[in-house]
Amino acid sequence: MTGIQHPFRLRLAKSRRLVVKVGSGVLTGADQRLNRVRVASLVKGLSSLVESGIQTILVTSGAVATGAPVMGLAGRTKTIPQKQACAAIGQTLLMALYEECFSTRGHHSAQILLTQDDVRSRERYLNARNTFETLISAGVVPIVNENDSVAVSEIKFGDNDNLSAEVAALVGADLLLILSTTDGLYEKFEPGQQPIPLVEQITNSHFDYAKDHLSPTGISTGGMKSKLMSIKKANQYGIAAVLAGGQKDDIIQNVISGKNEGTLFLPCEDKLSAREYWILHTLSPKGTLSIDAGARRALTEHGRSLLPIGITGVEGNFRSGNSVRIAGPDGIEIARGLTYYSSQEVVTIKGCKTDEIESKLGYRYYDEVVHRDNLVLII
CATH class of the missing domain: 2.30.130.10 (PUA domain)
Structure with missing residues (x-):
């Protein structure tokens, strides 16, 4: 992706704390099974952040997809109890793979499972934040997922896009990087069309771009509206965000080095306070x-x-x-x-x-x- 580089891109390399969110579509192959090569590539990028002194938190999907083959449900429509069972099995397998990949690079990871109750309650919010701070200070990479095996609608974040925005606010991140199956936000998908390089403020017109459609690769991007809503939350808290293609090699290093990858969303100048964010976005x-x-x-x-x-x-x-x-x-x-x-x-x-x-x-x-x-x- 080429074009004039916005000055804010160069500031990304100075990020002190980064939240990376990766979706199931990035981590799985065409057979809807976990792709170990992509997981290893992701961990390579995350490890490079840690080694450069950037405190890194990963919000990951993929537990259901990982557990589905064990349940004999790969590629099949699942009931809610079946999804929860797949998540219970898949989460342990997914974390084992992450730890295997991190340990080969001399790093370690830790599992954090959250529900909305963990951020709505002030006491539990502080406990969660203290856990993040302790792990990060020890050089451990926190890996976050929603507690799908027990969460019900009343305490669910809804999706991991929303969870990533909540985590970014919780830990006071400088940047939220959402890795998707598309290379950014498009006005429309046409041959030769490039993603929008910069969004200074998300407006209703951007949500119009996010209507369900197929990418040039034929992969559904119906979750784009959810991604924009989550990015808007982060921006309102003063956190910059980048939406980029998670299947590209070295995508994390390219983004953090200031290259014109994906779509950059600038943080709001008049940011919400922590209390305002809690009222507007965390409470139901x-x-x-x-x-x-x-x-x-x-x-x-x-x-x-x-x-x-x-x-x-x-x-x-x-x-x-x-x-x-x-x-x-x-x-x-x-x-x-x-x-x-x-x-x-x-x-x-x-x-x-x-x-x-x-x-x-x-x-x-x-x-x-x-x-x-x-x-x-x-x-």
């Missing part, structure tokens, strides 16, 4: 508060808190302290926040003035339903 909203035009202006233009008088509707079943969506009169979400009142309480006091809260409920915790300090705008 339990309901929605619909607000009127006046409340929308108060939140978006004047930086105010959300008062009950501006609330027109309540959806979901939530408790005090839960995360909720805040939607404008058109139904479009404009913010996320932590509510001081439960869904039943908000139903009772919506549309009321603050001095009417106590007469409606018999008590008053706060004047606000969502305080400005516990609210993050999306628009």
